[in-house]
Amino acid sequence: MARSHLTLAALATSAVPGLDVVQARLHGSSALTPGAHGAFDSALLVDSDGRKLIIRVPASQAAETEQSADLVALRALTTGTRSRLPFDVPEFVGQAPLSGTRAVVYELLPGDSFDADALTGHVGVSGSIGRAIAAIHGLPTAFVGNAGLAQQSAEECRTSTIELIDRAAATGYLPAALLRRWELATDDDSLWQFAPCVVHGAMSADSFLISEDAVSGVLGWSALSVGDPARDLNWLLASRGAAGETAVASYTAARQGNDPRITQRAMLYAELELARWLLHGTDTRNQMIVDDAVAMLDGLVDSVHTHTMHPLSPKTGPILDVTDVENMLAATPRGIPRRDLASAMHTDAYNLSEFGPSEFDDDAAGSDEAAGSDTGGVGRDSASPFAEDVTGPIGIVPATDDHAATRSSSE
Secondary structure, eight states, rough: OOOOHHHHHHHHHSSSTTTOOEEEEEEOHHHTTTTTTEEEEEEEEEEOOOOOEEEEEEHHHHHHHHHHHHHHHHHOHHHHHHOOOSSBBOOEEEEEEEETEEEEEOOOOBBOOOHHHTSSSSSSHHHHHHHHHHHHHHSOOOOHTTTTBBOOOHHHHHHHHHHHHHHHTTTTOSSSHHHHHHHHHHHHHGGOOOOEEEEEESGGGGGGGEEEEEEEOOOOOTTTTEEEEGGGGGGGGGSSSSSHHHHHHHHHTTTTOOTHHHHHHHHHHHHHHHHHHHHHHHHOOOOOHHHHHHHHHHHHHHHHOOOOOOOOGGGSOOOOHHHHHHHHHTTSOOOOOSGGOOOOGGOOOOOOGGGGEEETSTTSOOOOOOOOOOOOOOOOOOSSSTSSSSSSOOOOOOOOOOOSOOOSOOO
16 A cells, blocks of 8 residues: 655654655656656655655665665765766665665756656757767766676677577577577677776656756666666657657767767667567467567567668668668657666655645645654665665676677577
8 A cells, every 4th residue: 555645754863864744745656757657656745944855665675785786876976076067966864774675765857857858859859869878978977886786898799689689589489580680790800899887777758857958867877887888778669750860969069979889889779678578468478468568579570671772780780870860760669668667666756736835835834743753764675575784785797708699690
């Protein structure tokens, strides 16, 4: 059963010493974070100083894991690092333990969120998105390693991609045409000649807050790492219209075009989201998801065969441009989760109009009751799912030196 706004307000006062909550409003997390599907109990709060906060309590272990990783990443993003970014990043305020998990309080960032087509439907906003992603990729990489966050070389990125393809092929559901297409891409050495950089790692339309036609905040930092910058661009390739191209062009200009094959890798990662969805279905033994993924993979095969001039690798034909990529992916089924449930959970976005005078004015009712509790923390990779240190390492992705991983392929 979902917790009430009174309970969440009480937890917030326990998590943040001295907090005086004068208004609280329950808000379903699935509405605030598309794809979260009620994974959090969440409320909007206002304190006696007019400060706006959010409090979230995970409703599952997957949500807890996501929230723990997000906290580690936010702690790694120090004031100095944040000063290099042209937008705001969520600020952790406090936490309190609750029934084996914890409630976490954040500052509320201003701005509105939109779906991918609406977000990239405005050329000015699209340009700001491209520059925002470029700013993340331009951050110095040292702080990621210092925080114990994952770091991958270009070769390790290729190896992990090969392993994902192998797993999908092993299910027996992957069409041979896609397996061959993806193998050609991973076999193309020139595709994987890039400099790893700081990446958001879970970028989607849900990640952005927009104010005055510009990116005002970026959310959902649980996958912060050093890796392939193309991972932060693949969602843009599915957006319709010239604005998606504007975002990619703005990104390329800001990064001075130092990665000529980034669009092809981004398209590969976009296609591989279907493989991830298939694996989620097989891993959870959910035949409905498996059937859905198979239908989408078949649709991608049709799209690839129809658009024969859109190869991932020049081994099979000419290199595509951004508009061609957008047109191809527009024909691919939409609305596919980027990863499993945990990876779809971002720090919530809220519409500030919900805190308007009609609901939070000076004549509103007094503060909700608050009950105290001891503070505690959760570590992402602890043997206990609710260890105390949220600032420690979350683990380095193991390096795999053998690029020629065993494949279930037609080679």
